[in-house]
Amino acid sequence: AQTVTQSQPEMSVQEAETVTLSCTYDTSENNYYLFWYKQPPSRQMILVIRQEAYKQQNATENRFSVNFQKAAKSFSLKISDSQLGDTAMYFCAFLGNAGNMLTFGGGTRLMVKP
Amino acid sequence: DTAVSQTPKYLVTQMGNDKSIKCEQNLGHDTMYWYKQDSKKFLKIMFSYNNKELIINETVPNRFSPKSPDKAHLNLHINSLELGDSAVYFCASSQDLAGGETQYFGPGTRLLVL
Numbered sequence: 001a002q003t004v005t006q007s008q009p010e011m012s013v014q015e016a017e018t019v020t021l022s023c024t025y026d027t028s029e030n031n032y033y034l035f036w037y038k039q040p041p042s043r044q045m046i047l048v049i050r051q052e053a054y055k056q057q058n059a060t061e062n063r064f065s066v067n068f069q070k071a072a073k074s075f076s077l078k079i080s081d082s083q084l085g086d087t088a089m090y091f092c093a094f095l096g097n098a099g100n101m102l103t104f105g106g107g108t109r110l111m112v113k114p
Numbered sequence: 115d116t117a118v119s120q121t122p123k124y125l126v127t128q129m130g131n132d133k134s135i136k137c138e139q140n141l142g143h144d145t146m147y148w149y150k151q152d153s154k155k156f157l158k159i160m161f162s163y164n165n166k167e168l169i170i171n172e173t174v175p176n177r178f179s180p181k182s183p184d185k186a187h188l189n190l191h192i193n194s195l196e197l198g199d200s201a202v203y204f205c206a207s208s209q210d211l212a213g214g215e216t217q218y219f220g221p222g223t224r225l226l227v228l
Contacts, residue, residue: 033214039155045204045219052214089155097213100145101159101170 002027006105013082021077021108023092031097034075040088082112118220126226135190135223137205144210146188151202195227
């Protein structure tokens with residue numbers, strides 16, 4: 001079974017600065033997919049970014065980018081130029097190639113301060 | 115246009131009652147899911163359906179019975195509600211069972227059992 005660990009329960013960052021959220025996972029699979037989801041106070045789960053394990057290039061989506069280290073089983077999320085609207089819970093999630101159930105980490109609560 | 119919708123958004127009920135949560139997706143996806151988010155924000159898969167057929171049942175009590183009348187709908191019926199059922203329930207959908215398909219989430223239903 002896969003496990004996903006987010007070691008930072010809470011983080012804060014000043015508006016306009018950069019913050020990195022950590023995620024590690026454990027799997028015996030070689031092909032898999034990793035995701036970051038954002039859950040603002042509205043409770044909606046919003047996809048932030050996804051990474052295919054077979055791709056060496058790190059995924060980027062505007063101000064969001066990942067540092068995917070397959071050998072280390074690490075998948076961190078970097079948010080550049082943080083905005084107040086980035087305040088949310090962030091969940092790292094793993095999806096195996098054979099299955100279709102997401103395994104989530106425990107989440108990191110991010111507060112962006114003005 | 116709402117991609118994945120759930121009704122109701124809030125549900126407050128007494129222990130022992132039976133309740134249903136409805137989910138609909140207009141994305142044309144074949145696969146739908148139910149996840150449960152507990153009071154500590156931990157998210158876990160409950161069920162997945164593909165083309166109206168049950169694919170995953172993750173050791174959920176049989177008081178929970180999903181029903182998929184068609185591939186655009188996946189409803190969750192809960193019998194004899196217990197205090198521990200209080201949680202946020204998320205519906206999600208993905209294109210199909212092929213590896214790595216992104217799952218898109220509904221807004222969640224907050225269930226409170228008194």
